[in-house]
Amino acid sequence: MKNYDHSKIEKKWQKAWDAKKVYKTENPSKKKKFYVLDMFPYPSGAGLHVGHPRGYIGSDVYARMKRMQGYNVLHPMGYDAFGLPAEQYAIEHKIHPRKAVEKNIKTFRGQLDKIGFSYDWSRQVNTTDPEYYKWTQWIFLQIYNSYYDTEKNKARPISELIKKFEKTDKNWKKLSEIEKEKILMQYRLAYEGYSEVNWCPKLGTVLANDEIVDDKDGNPVSERGGYPVEKKSMRQWFMRITSYADRLLTDLDGLDWSGHIKEIQKNWIGKSDGSEIEFKTSINRNIQVFTTRADTLFGVTYVVLSPEHQNIGEFLVQAKNMAEVSEYIREAKERAKKEDITIEKEKTGVELKGIKAINPVNGEEVPVWVADYVLASYGTGAVMAVPAHDERDFEFAKKYNLPMKYVVAPKIIDEKNPPKNGFEYVVRNAAQAVVYNPIKDEYLTLRWKKFDWHSIVLGGIEGNESVVEAAKREVIEETGYSDLIFKKILGSPVISVFHAPHKGINRVSVSTGVLFELASEKQVGLDRAEHEQFDVEWVSSETFFSKPMTNIELPFWRERMKGKIWKPFIEYGTIINSNEFNQLTSEEARKKITEFVGGKMVTKYKMRDAIFARQRYWGEPIPLKHDKAGAISMLKEKNLPLKLPNVTSYEPTGTGESPLSGVKAWTKEGYETNTMPGWAGSSWYFLRYMDPKNKKAFADKKALKYWKDVDMYVGGSEHATGHLLYSRFWHKFLFDMGHVPTPEPFKTLKNQGMILASDGRKMSKRWGNVINPDDIVKTYGADTLRVYEMFMGPFEASQPWNTESIIGSRRFIEKVWKVASRINDFKSPRSSSQARPDFKNHQYVSLVKTLHKTIKKVNDDIANFAFNTAISSMMVLVNEMDKVENISKEDFKTFLQILAPFAPHVAEELWYDLGEKKSIHLAPWPKYNMKLLIEDTLKIAVQVNGKVRGEIEIPTDADQEVVFAEALVNENVKKWTDGQEIKKKIYVKGRLVNFVV
């Protein structure tokens, strides 16, 4: 037996595969295509740790299987080398970013090569290569030169918009070019604007929302480096991604992505359907509010403006307390600048005294407040406050003592006493009194004589009485107890629907709970007639809180008595206290009330337009020119790429100006000085792999048509709101403009789990816990590393690295090696005619069965990215092989084929040893024989009363009665069934028998 020298064979085959171009992808091909893509890395200076290749190994195993299954597999790799990480590294190490990137790519490639991936390296892309970013710039120009046609619901060239203006707008032609351009800028999908941005002074650049994280004190810091971030108003380039918000949301449904990534994108897009409603005010200026709960319009008790509301000035100057308000606004802005949105911040606000808003639904005058719990950037920057049905308004109203009005109530139907057909529904407002005697710890109830009812005191509200008055009156009338202390109203009313036999109607009762405490047991005279219907009964606290009573609202009152405060009722329900809208559901009322007040239903999104500019050197130049008059012009396609100038000083200026603004040759030409953000180059790289060398287009139409989209995309879930959203956006744009054939770029997405250090922390230089894959490859071999990383646990789960456990994977490969040295020409019973061979060598029959089970298992598991169980089943097979005397060459080779994706080097070496002349990685994927998977006999469990008491062996197709009979004669089973009457027999085919005695 020759030695297993992993270094030797791994180097040998890596060289051979490269020389023979084993992984070269045909383009085009008659074979069916399959595109397996890894998220390409930032080639950071630190190099790879063992966590990085996890995803690459998974996708490589998958790609290798697909290739063996006869697909033309596109499995490329490249580098995303623009952007902050590369540039920070360069600045820290005082070398030019281009040099740093070159060096890092080399390190990176060296590390990758050792692991034995099946990439077609001839297709490598590098975002910093001018031949690549020429096309990034080209796509930018297409976006800049387009607008979103809301009627066609897709992007169109801006020239179509100009034509439209020329036709429909008489004034258009009179405008100067600059004026026209100003208007067009409001439509372009890439546009220039001023806005508050997240400015990071330390990095000297603007950051996108998803590049900012909270530090442990809740302050915003840059994801990279952890530097403080503040707000700053600056000139920026933007991408109008919000135009695509709805399509980005709805198209998620058709994607085979893990649920939580879709969820994150859904949240990020943040769609909400609501209404815009206008409130007139006592000054000559209306307030437009956005609300999702127009059904609560009757419950509005005040209106709130954001301190940064666009018209705040006009309200301010007319307020009687102008100084106070203006001071509040100043403070609020100060707070916003620091952006320390600390958790559970107490709400603050100030009333605009002397100004009233008029509720359009009922003409009611309500106060107007300014408060910074209302965001200027969402909706209309103003809200109608309904403290009874909104948690934030509730909190605010409580603090400033603003009134509450209930307009929505939960509706319950009394199932014991449901409304009856043929009876009229009669609505009544009622009060229900909970009376507590603190001395005896008892509650007041009524025991009804005629109906077997047991309830608390309740009754209708009469005339102009308040709820509390009505409740008190009822208690006195019905029980005589008059010394009552009002404690509180038990939250929003509750609607109950039931049949009232004594009145001959179906009752719709809108009840409000009122809590009283009994001050003394003093009683006044009772109304005799009424009192004859029931007895007064005091029940213990325990009974009151546990026993159901006739009035079904009781659980609500109990719930709301528990805490000192109760939550506002924020769910949908049935409308009350709203005139003609009463008894509608919230859903119906939202539309009807909006319509009634002349508002309109609108859809809003949380997502903002994406900032598309960085004040940094190391990025794609934006291919635009500014002339002296301020007009912007696009570079012509033939002048692309606009190359980054070679400079010696590329550090950030710190003023907010890009380093390029200091380059004379650059500014002289009027070139835009901002560069593109890191996500530009990564938003379309997967398309370039399809045709990486093309000089005439980002990719040839034929190549695009053949490869279409990515079938399997593997990468980290941290890109959920960045790369994965931006790519979808660009792809949809390119689709609208006819440049790509599909509206979505990535059909299936798998997210690999992170590999943590053995101490449970992230691997990082900082903690000194980094494991370098080079070391593992050197000691154990690439095949062992690959098998181990796939065997560790589920692909999508994170696990700590455990060098101790690797040995198991190594032993597995060594066992394969050992078994290989024992194979012989033993003839295998594998053809279908021998599906049920009557072999003397039972051991061998069993092995062949295991082999075919394993083929199926490995096949299915790889398809599902369940690599750990695939390996586990191969271990079972190899353990069995190790024990049998005869192993046929054919069967062993079949096994090598399913092992090949995981351990490509060993499999190839043994494959050639067995006389093959062509790479195993181009051999066809083995098929399993279904007939061999069927067992003749089965061992099944016999349970008595659900407990396993014995095991019997039965023919696979045995009849149920035969199985029962067989089971009953089993010794162990007899012990439990003898002398017992068998009440029930259950047979689960091929699984178990259960006797119930």
Next chain:
RNA sequence: GCCGGAGUGGCGGAAUUGGUAGACGCGCACGACUCAAAAUCGUGUAUCGCAAGGUGUGAGAGUUCGAUUCUCUCCUCCGGCACCA
């Protein structure tokens, strides 16, 4: 706080249209080989019990002949969002 996901031996994990819980691997113990050690091989390894048998998948309840799997309540951990009206 809200929205997701998860909780199984000493450890990583396996098993869910409800059907023998703990596959596979690590570790550990004992044995073989060895002067000895390593490596390797064999046996064992959820837990209580000498055994028969009992208990056991975060806790508690429920449905069922039968629950890691379904329902409800609660606890813990991880991820996302965080005044989005």
